[in-house]
Amino acid sequence: MSTVQDPGTARNASKSAAAIDRAKAQGRAALIGYLPAGYPSVEETIAAGIALAENGADLIEIGIPYSDPVMDGLVIQAATTEALAKGFHVKQVFDVVRGITSKTDAAVLVMTYWNPVVRMGVEEFSRQLADAGGAGLITPDLIPDEASEWMAASDKYGLDRVFLVAPSSSPERMKRTVEASRGFVYAVSIMGVTGARTSVSSAAKDVVAAAHAAGAERVCVGLGVSNADQVREIAAYADGVIVGTALVVAIGDGGVDAVASLTKDLSTGLTREEA
């Protein structure tokens, strides 16, 4: 069905792939930091995104607050509920993306449940995201099977399609998802929702290996990663490490400064130790 694109040379070069490859060239994994748009305010999300980029994050994932976030744990639910209560509107995510991409070189992706995109129109959403300098979308409740509209729009606007793979993904689904993805593949480390966990699931390494075996050039691991030790553990086998909940706690408790210092600390775990 779909073909594997070479992000480095494709007509629409993948911003995410380029960011991951820059990290790889430095002998380390990429750091991807998540922030929900509009928490605690749109301005602070932009400032925190810039702080992420300036303190070691290679990619930034901006979440759109949504009324029914089934893949999120309590911390992110609370943050996005607060953002919605304060009047966040979906179109403001483009202000956040533009605010960060105009000040940094980081690749900025939007993480969104699918209905807000459907409501705006997949084509229109893609156009505005590309216009704001966005790299692409991470889609936690959109699987390639339902993504024909998004495949076409992302091709048209040169956006990355980051689909998820999970410990439960069959070899067939793994192959299909890897082929449909562009930029990187998001490996869910554990069967569960977002939130800090004390240890990294042993399933994570297997998922990454399966995705690589299925042809994925870049596989990043998310869910449950909150400190430098966990980053170090995952950086040994994955192309990138995604941190969400810990950053949401940081911005909620200590604002932009706390995001900066946590990012700096997390980034110490990225360098791969020589075997």
Added chain:
Amino acid sequence: MVRPMVDAPAAGSDESAVDAFLQGGESLRHAPGPYFGSYGGRWMPESLIAALDELEDTFEKAKADPEFTAQIAELNKNYSGRPSLLTEAKRFAEHAGGVRIFLKREDLNHTGSHKINNVLGQALLAKRMGKTRVIAETGAGQHGVASATAAALMGLECVVYMGAEDCRRQALNVARMELLGATVIPVTNGSQTLKDAINEALRDWVANVDNTHYLLGTAAGAHPFPAMVRYFHEVIGEEARAQILEQTGRLPDAVCACIGGGSNAIGIFHGFLDDPSVRIYGFEAGGEGVETGRHAATITLGKPGVLHGARSYLMQDDDGQTIESHSISAGLDYPGVGPEHSYLADIGRVSYEPITDSEAMDAFRLLCRTEGIIPAIESAHALAGAMKVGQRLAAEAGASGDASEKIVLVNLSGRGDKDVATAAEWFDLLDKDSPEHEIAKEGEQL
């Protein structure tokens, strides 16, 4: 069940939309999913796709397995009490233009509603998959009680997610589930109602899918749930069709059901979808009136979107955020609807109309006083709709015909014992100092 072969009489109604399907030789009765027109599908996290595949595979094999169908038939007969009766409501019908009205008595099933049909089927599938635990969502508690019942019968652990607000309003149903051995977990995030209970059940399912089956309570959600839940409720329509033919010698002119997610409705509609002479109506919760914004009339006023795994009509704002629904009936208080209903609405096979709280409660009281049957407030929406349909049929019959030859079939999906506090408050029947007054008043606050 064998479908009796009878020539349907011409009813003089607008049959063009349906004729188009029948002329194409296409039956509407067994749509297999995952898509119903452009609706349905699997808008779900990848983590759950393997579980949905396993469920689909198990369900397809079970349907073809005589041992499974025999188990279902035996449970329906000797546990649920099927077939449920078909009762003519003669005194009630005097208020519906003088047409004949027949009630399909799902209220007489074990646990008091149609919900038992689906939970027994899914619990059997859970056993077949080797799952030891089922989870369920519930609004008022009817599906939670039914799930706890099936789990107790089959020796499965049962956890029910219920909005904290709903737990408080329905404390007795919480106790009922706990008596049956289930654990009830109040959901405190979001709007603390049914849609949030579904969100929380999905989060549990992602984390525990190895040993857990999500026993979804309505004909919505990701494939295979809509087609599977319909399958377990098809018995309603099949029985009703045979019963009405036996009692009247002909098919009804109209079939009416209430629509929340739409499981009781799709069950009875199934029996008549391919009969062009039968007009089919789904009645949504109009709440305080669709013009007030406080309603649950998803098809009437919603727009297509994706929620809880399916593309379907959805109550949503301009940003695609789900809007909270409102209805006096907790069972209809859901901002989504099953995808097959969205399809049947678009092709014009089924007409969907809103019924307000006030119209439903009038019909509720009328059925109590004319027939000695206390209906669920959900089902009272179908009764109120049937009164309108009856009056329209009578007007059409006019001088040329006799309204008493027209037949309207209503799915009485549940009994109203659970709704007595709400109804007593609505009709101001309670002593202001009574504890029941306090309970009912709190129950009205949402």
